[in-house]
Each structure stands twice: as structure tokens, then as C-alpha cells.
Amino acid sequence: MVMVYTTFPDWESARRIVRALLEKRLIACANLREHEAHYWWEGKIEEDREVGALLKTKIDNWKAVKQFLKENHPYSTPAIIRIDVDRVNDEYLKWLLDVTG
Incomplete structure (x- = not known):
């Protein structure tokens, strides 16, 4: 088993991609949580809201x-x-x- 962590700019994109991964049976489930993100982007520090996704799957599906x-x-x-x-x-x-x- 592996978990794949990624973030999305909004709920709509997170839900859309998670749903597609579920429909393709590439993941078994996902946990989505909104959080505050602080990061470097294009030479400056940014602060924003993101939706973090923890995707759970088998190791054979990692590459896909x-x-x-x-x-x-x-x-x-x-x-x-x-x-x-x-x-x-x-x-x-x-x-x-x-x-x-």
C-alpha cells in the first residue's frame, strides 16, 4: 500500500480529480482537507488556501x-x-x- 499526497487550489478541482481516480479504480479512497499554505513561488513567499488530498492505493497503481x-x-x-x-x-x-x- 502507498499513500499519495497532493494539493489542489480549490474543492472543485480536488473533487473532480479524486472522483476520476476512484472511477478508474486507481485509488481506494481519498481524504480531503482545506488548509492554509505558505510556499515560495516565482521568487516570493505566497500564502493561500489549498485542499490537501491523501490518496490511498496499492503500490502497483503508483505510476498510473x-x-x-x-x-x-x-x-x-x-x-x-x-x-x-x-x-x-x-x-x-x-x-x-x-x-x-
């Missing part, structure tokens, strides 16, 4: 999820961060593997 995000993400330079999960309860992992095929 990453590619889908690169092709469909509204940001020109999105964060697409893979977090390897080395421990997860058996029941959850079974469910995740079942729904992602």
Missing part, C-alpha cells in the same frame, strides 16, 4: 496515479508525493486491494 495527476492537475508544478506504508491492518489492506482490482 502519478501520470494521471501530472496530466490532469490544475497546478503547473503539483506536489505528487508517494508515502510508502510498511504497516497497515490486514482488513483495511484486503479492502483496498479488492476495490482497486
Whole structure:
């Protein structure tokens, strides 16, 4: 299992992309949370609101999820961060593997 972390500029784009990933069975689920972001962009410090997404999937889907995000993400330079999960309860992992095929 892996989790993929990314952020979106708004709820609409986050929901649209998460829904597409779910429909393609590339992810089993996603958690979305709005947060305040502080970051460097084009030589200055920016502050904004973003929607953070934690996408849960099997390791075999990592490349496809990453590619889908690169092709469909509204940001020109999105964060697409893979977090390897080395421990997860058996029941959850079974469910995740079942729904992602």
C-alpha cells in the first residue's frame, strides 16, 4: 500500500480529480482537507488556501496515479508525493486491494 499526497487550489478541482481516480479504480479512497499554505513561488513567499488530498492505493497503481495527476492537475508544478506504508491492518489492506482490482 502507498499513500499519495497532493494539493489542489480549490474543492472543485480536488473533487473532480479524486472522483476520476476512484472511477478508474486507481485509488481506494481519498481524504480531503482545506488548509492554509505558505510556499515560495516565482521568487516570493505566497500564502493561500489549498485542499490537501491523501490518496490511498496499492503500490502497483503508483505510476498510473502519478501520470494521471501530472496530466490532469490544475497546478503547473503539483506536489505528487508517494508515502510508502510498511504497516497497515490486514482488513483495511484486503479492502483496498479488492476495490482497486
